[in-house]
Amino acid sequence: MKKTVFIFGALVLALLTLFKLSKYSFVSGNTSIEFILAAIAIIFFVIGVMINRKVLHKNKTSGKEIDHKKITQLGLSKREYEVLCEIALGLSNKEIANKLFVSESTIKTHVSNILVKLGAKRRTQAIQIAKELKIISF
Amino acid sequence: MKKTVFIFGALVLALLTLFKLSKYSFVSGNTSIEFILAAIAIIFFVIGVMINRKVLHKNKTSGKEIDHKKITQLGLSKREYEVLCEIALGLSNKEIANKLFVSESTIKTHVSNILVKLGAKRRTQAIQIAKELKIISF
DNA sequence: AAACTACTCATACTAAAGTATGAAATCTTA
DNA sequence: TAAGATTTCATACTTTAGTATGAGTAGTTT
Numbered sequence: 001m002k003k004t005v006f007i008f009g010a011l012v013l014a015l016l017t018l019f020k021l022s023k024y025s026f027v028s029g030n031t032s033i034e035f036i037l038a039a040i041a042i043i044f045f046v047i048g049v050m051i052n053r054k055v056l057h058k059n060k061t062s063g064k065e066i067d068h069k070k071i072t073q074l075g076l077s078k079r080e081y082e083v084l085c086e087i088a089l090g091l092s093n094k095e096i097a098n099k100l101f102v103s104e105s106t107i108k109t110h111v112s113n114i115l116v117k118l119g120a121k122r123r124t125q126a127i128q129i130a131k132e133l134k135i136i137s138f
Numbered sequence: 139m140k141k142t143v144f145i146f147g148a149l150v151l152a153l154l155t156l157f158k159l160s161k162y163s164f165v166s167g168n169t170s171i172e173f174i175l176a177a178i179a180i181i182f183f184v185i186g187v188m189i190n191r192k193v194l195h196k197n198k199t200s201g202k203e204i205d206h207k208k209i210t211q212l213g214l215s216k217r218e219y220e221v222l223c224e225i226a227l228g229l230s231n232k233e234i235a236n237k238l239f240v241s242e243s244t245i246k247t248h249v250s251n252i253l254v255k256l257g258a259k260r261r262t263q264a265i266q267i268a269k270e271l272k273i274i275s276f
Numbered sequence: 277a278a279a280c281t282a283c284t285c286a287t288a289c290t291a292a293a294g295t296a297t298g299a300a301a302t303c304t305t306a
Numbered sequence: 307t308a309a310g311a312t313t314t315c316a317t318a319c320t321t322t323a324g325t326a327t328g329a330g331t332a333g334t335t336t
Contacts, residue, residue, distance in 0.1 A: 040178050040179050040182070041178050041179075041181075041182040042182070043179075044178070044179040044180075044182045044183040044186065045182040045183070045185060045186040046186065047183060047186065048182065048183040048184065048185065048186025048187040048190070049186040049187070049189070049190040051187070052186070052187040052190040052191060053190055077281085077282060077283080078282085079282075079283065079284095080282095087262060088262075088266070089266055090258070090260060090262040090263030090264070090265065090266040090267070091262075091263075092259070092260060092322070092323085093322075093323070093324095094322085102283085102284070102285085103284075103285055103286085105284085105285055105286060105287085106283075106284055106285060108323075108324065108325090109283085109284080109285080110283090111323080111324070112323095112324060112325065112326090115324080120228070121230070121324095122228060122230060122292085122323085122324085123262060123323075123324090124225060124226075124228040124229075124261060124262055124265065125228030125229075126228070127228065127262065127265065128226070128227060128228040129228070131276065138269065138276060215311085215312060215313085216312085217312075217313065217314095218312095230292070230293085231292075231293070231294095232292085240313085240314070240315085241314075241315060241316085243314090243315055243316060243317085244313075244314055244315060244316095246293075246294070246295090247313090247314080247315080248313090249293080249294070250294060250295065250296090253294080259294095260293085260294085260322085261293075261294090
């Protein structure tokens with residue numbers, strides 16, 4: 001809300017400034033009217049883009065931003081979270097082990113811990129839960 | 139690409155039209171310069187919003203609309219697609235069997251066919267591929 | 277130093293997933 | 307009706323996933 005007020009304030013200020021500038025250059029005759037018009041067009045084009053981006057940004061939270069707080073709340077360690085991301089990519093335990101340069105049994109340990117912490121019975125369910133908690137990007 | 143060219147063409151045309159209008163009104167003195175400036179500001183503001191919306195719209199398709207054509211292209215039957223959706227929800231074969239009132243071996247057969255048709259080795263990978271192909275909602 | 281946490285690894289086991297093959301019933305389409 | 311696709315089910319098998327337990331190492335905190 002504060003940002004919206006600020007943006008509209010800046011918008012009004014820009015408008016008034018351009019009015020004064022246009023009148024001044026109109027009197028002095030130094031600056032061409034085309035330049036003023038082009039400047040206004042560009043400025044308001046940019047303002048339109050920026051405002052629209054901010055508005056649409058709020059509706060785009062789904063599947064993008066990750067809730068890092070929830071990760072620590074669940075007690076997931078760095079390594080466990082890493083493994084969780086690889087699971088979501090569809091890799092097997094052996095493939096994850098090769099990717100992270102550890103043994104498969106290590107990955108199995110991590111996976112077991114992940115399932116307990118997420119309250120999941122299977123890795124596929126863990127993916128679904130992680131999605132709902134917004135702790136993985138998809 | 140064609141749309142981009144069209145939009146920029148319209149943009150240039152609008153600019154030129156406003157230039158002529160402003161000069162005409164400047165000579166005749168009927169219309170105030172403020173009105174012209176405000177009109178330019180509003181028009182380019184709207185143009186900025188519209189262009190930005192079109193650009194962002196392409197990135198917002200993720201996780202919403204389902205590509206039904208691709209489902210048939212892959213040769214997935216109704217039942218197989220049903221099973222695929224249940225897999226994505228994190229259910230086990232036995233749970234899917236109970237939900238759809240069939241035996242577990244039937245689900246296994248479906249799953250095997252799904253994996254072949256999607257080119258996946260595991261059900262977790264099938265979920266990932268189905269996501270990328272936009273054939274499941276998530 | 278001792279306690280704690282995270283990470284690592286192994287072994288042995290159970291459970292689930294996935295493959296291969298064959299077969300029967302249903303439904304659609306030529 | 308015959309051919310083809312879909313759905314269903316079973317059995318036997320291999321592979322992967324997941325559990326339980328124990329244990330060693332490294333880094334951090336008290």
